Amino acid sequence: xxxxxxxxxxxxxxxxxxxxxxxxxxxxxxxxxxxxxxxxxxxxxxxxxxxxxxxxxxxxxxxxxxxxxxxxxxxxxxxxxxxxxxxxxxxxxxxxxxxxxxxxxxxxxxxxxxxxxxxxxxxxxxxxxxxxxxxxxxxxxxxxxxxxxxxxxxxxxxxxxxxxxxxxxxxxxxxxxxxxxxxxxxxxxxxxxxxxxxxxxxxxxxxxxxxxxxxxxxxxxxxxxxxxxxxxxxxxxxxxxxxxxxxxxxxxxxxxxxxxxxxxxxxxxxxxxxxxxxxxxxxxxxxxxxxxxxxxxxxxxxx
Amino acid sequence: xxxxxxxxxxxxxxxxxxxxxxxxxxxxxxxxxxxxxxxxxxxxxxxxxxxxxxxxxxxxxxxxxxxxxxxxxxxxxxxxxxxxxxxxxxxxxxxxxxxx
Numbered sequence: 001x002x003x004x005x006x007x008x009x010x011x012x013x014x015x016x017x018x019x020x021x022x023x024x025x026x027x028x029x030x031x032x033x034x035x036x037x038x039x040x041x042x043x044x045x046x047x048x049x050x051x052x053x054x055x056x057x058x059x060x061x062x063x064x065x066x067x068x069x070x071x072x073x074x075x076x077x078x079x080x081x082x083x084x085x086x087x088x089x090x091x092x093x094x095x096x097x098x099x100x101x102x103x104x105x106x107x108x109x110x111x112x113x114x115x116x117x118x119x120x121x122x123x124x125x126x127x128x129x130x131x132x133x134x135x136x137x138x139x140x141x142x143x144x145x146x147x148x149x150x151x152x153x154x155x156x157x158x159x160x161x162x163x164x165x166x167x168x169x170x171x172x173x174x175x176x177x178x179x180x181x182x183x184x185x186x187x188x189x190x191x192x193x194x195x196x197x198x199x200x201x202x203x204x205x206x207x208x209x210x211x212x213x214x215x216x217x218x219x220x221x222x223x224x225x226x227x228x229x230x231x232x233x234x235x236x237x238x239x240x241x242x243x244x245x246x247x248x249x250x251x252x253x254x255x256x257x258x259x260x261x262x263x264x265x266x267x268x269x270x271x272x273x274x275x276x277x278x279x280x281x282x283x284x285x286x287x288x289x290x291x292x293x294x295x296x297x298x299x300x301x302x303x
Numbered sequence: 304x305x306x307x308x309x310x311x312x313x314x315x316x317x318x319x320x321x322x323x324x325x326x327x328x329x330x331x332x333x334x335x336x337x338x339x340x341x342x343x344x345x346x347x348x349x350x351x352x353x354x355x356x357x358x359x360x361x362x363x364x365x366x367x368x369x370x371x372x373x374x375x376x377x378x379x380x381x382x383x384x385x386x387x388x389x390x391x392x393x394x395x396x397x398x399x400x401x402x403x
Contacts, residue, residue: 171371172364173349212347
């Protein structure tokens with residue numbers, strides 16, 4: 001007996017097991033076409049990953065050179081590095097769109113976001129692995145939290161520090177204080193600070209409960225908090241899904257402004273701010289009401 | 304101080320420090336989880352609680368302690384953590400002097 005999901009349990013964007021794929025392909029020419037396109041996409045993904053490993057050393061060398069140039073203003077160097085990384089993120093998405101691995105129109109997302117100048121805390125839901133790169137491609141002067149396990153790597157740490165990235169909190173509750181202080185310092189330099197308040201990638205349906213760090217940072221620094229809504233349809237690179245299971249058709253990624261919040265409107269109460277932001281996300285992510293069902297019964301309203 | 308009073312002091316400390324207006328200290332279950340489910344505390348609450356425990360009991364968490372999450376799981380586990388750390392401090396008084 002083979003254990004696994006039944007066809008009825010799987011989502012439309014899940015790849016069926018290879019045996020089922022072959023049987024379906026033999027029976028349905030359209031399905032065979034999809035299977036060929038999916039296989040071609042896997043080849044392109046492998047090629048792209050190889051390309052990344054071939055080209056990324058040049059990017060690291062460029063960043064190392066910028067890091068080694070003496071400067072009186074470290075924040076200026078940070079902005080230069082952030083600009084280089086942003087170009088790299090944009091190039092990656094342009095390439096991915098070109099070879100149809102996934103589509104993300106960062107130019108359209110940038111135009112639609114219309115960010116106010118100056119420091120801000122940016123929060124986002126986290127449907128896919130590419131989310132930090134999406135926000136990084138669109139938002140200039142962006143710093144974010146790096147996982148402690150990544151931040152500890154000796155070769156990467158100087159670059160992350162140069163970019164103004166902050167080491168994530170460890171298991172010690174008091175390490176959150178350091179995170180708050182360092183994030184506050186980044187915002188004090190006029191940068192934007194990205195936090196995924198769920199702390200991990202979102203579940204397939206909806207959101208995990210939000211943590212409070214992002215909202216506490218905004219309240220302590222008295223900077224605007226901007227929420228952005230990320231989507232990936234069909235979903236790709238969600239938690240637990242590998243690179244080698246691309247959906248068909250290719251995933252379309254989008255980034256849109258959800259709302260602006262002024263922490264002073266919430267009396268600098270990070271709990272209240274979190275509640276408002278999380279409620280807005282849950283409303284925005286609710287599935288649209290069915291359109292082809294029977295009409296809703298007319299409801300009388302009291303005068 | 305009896306063992307039971309340490310748990311009660313912790314419950315009052317949690318309510319007072321975190322300003323939990325709609326929670327009575329007596330209603331907090333000693334073995335119930337403090338975070339997510341249970342009282343629904345979060346990382347900022349944990350920070351404030353850790354600072355308050357240091358101030359009240361002279362006990363502080365360590366960055367390299369992989370059991371921090373276990374220590375902060377419930378009132379019971381916090382009480383055990385405080386007792387253990389206070390016992391260690393009593394054994395080595397010079398190292399454990401509270402910070403000024």
